[in-house]
Amino acid sequence: MKTIREIHDAFDAGTTSPLVLTKKYFDAIAQSRHNAFITVCESRALEQANRLTDELKSKHGGKVPRKAQPLFGIPLAIKDVLTIDGVRTTCASKMLENYVPPYTATAVKKLEDAGAITLGKLNMDEFAMGSSNENSAFGPVLHPTHLDRVPGGSSGGSGTAVAADLCVAALGTDTGGSIRLPASFCGVVGMKPTYGRISRYGQIAFASSLDQIGPMCRSVEDAALLYEVMAGVDPFDSTTANVPVNGAVTAPITKGLRVGVPREYFIDGIEPEVKAAIEGMIEKLKAEGAQIVPVSLPHTPYAVATYYIVAVSEASSNLSRFDGVRFGVRPKEAIEARSLSEFYKKVRANFGTEVKRRIILGTFALSSGYYDAYYRRAAQVRRLMRQDFEKAFEQVDVIVSAVSPSTAFKLGEKSKDPLRMYLTDIFTIPASLAGLPAMSVPVAEDAQGLSIGMQVIAPRFQENVLFRAGAAIERLAQVGVAS
């Protein structure tokens, strides 16, 4: 009993119930050493589970109302960057360690309206800034199977919680790869929709032109289910797109599928086992009737440089709201401050090292005298990267690559070298900059048993193609949590 469909079959058969399953997860969370959760919502979740268990009998005659509530009784966990009314939301920062928001993120509300149960809030890199989940004020999250390694970031708690069976599925957020990287490292399916597909209302902003919420799950089918529930226009997020949602079809397609392989994604720094796994899957797709097409995305080498100007510039603006006036911490030193400037500085001392680094870099890139040379130029290169994709998608339906040049690395291995850490994201950043839907699907394990994910990228708003290609890869790979 691993996927949502299997769990619903078990509810129908009466072999388990939302309440039994929820309690089982709280036992597993209590015994886990992964530090995946920041806040556990036990009483709230048990109330939800009790109600749904009653309704299953009293209202639905023992059969899951799959159409009306496709996530009926499914215990999920939510990255702690998304607000839930009355539940502490920290963003893994000391700045918000006491913050209890008065409203619920649209994505979470839609999941709960579809019958999902929220087990708790998941650990992450502070303000979603990181690739290893070592930047949390609540301590690092550990890899699900190799406890001396990182789960990837910034949605590391989500990746570990799904892979270690501490929840059925989770929400992550992705700004430059923060869903796909931990999905790849932890061996689960992670999906970032087209920019504008899922409302960001209630998502604490990092870089507003890049941030997207997405599912992290045990199967492509589960990811499609969550995606379809969450997608759509929201009056509270004016960037949500009024484009019909076409997600949940996951019938695998290979025959005739035109698969683009970008030569710039097969660089020298890629680990041989990762390269072999990706090439092996491309061969399998070809054998199944897919048409493999070499494509070029010539501005790929500039992706990390572009991203780390665009994202930090937006972050420096977004994070200026943490001023200790209306919410968040207000330390004693701030209350005693003698000027407004000093007050702000004492409040903002609660940001962690990486967050401060990015605020400083972004403030610099936007500052007078440097704006044209840094921010404007990066935004221009971003446009060129998007045009690269548009050209490539004239010839192909999807583009595939590795998610990351390496498998999960050791705790501490890159944390003292920010630039080296940033380069971990080299393959995931381009789709983020271009606003494209992309997914990580587990395809193999290296000799140490560490998961290798394949990235699939589709044109804007073609999540249906993304899911069907992802399902084909999943079927051919037969690895990962649900296999």
Next chain:
Amino acid sequence: MAILKCMTEVDETLIKKAAELARLELSADETAEYAKSIGEILKHVDQLNQVSVDGVEPMIYGIDEPLRLRPDEVIPFPPGRDGEPKILESAPEVVHGGFKVPQILGS
């Protein structure tokens, strides 16, 4: 047209200036560490000078479509536990049903 070069020398003065603009207080160790790491990051960023961007429109937003405005309607915020406005429940300090802010104009 010549490609604009922007090889910026990052030193502690530059870090301190940006930190001041961002209202961040840094220790001496932090200033030194950020000067080093941000210097390395900007050295990497300098490779953007190799790209010809003449006439390229910057991509600032994630969407092409114009933003939709929602109707300008009052939606009452639900009351909190004690009947006070709910938004005050997350306030650092409250006084007389409002956010308490510290004195900022000097005594």
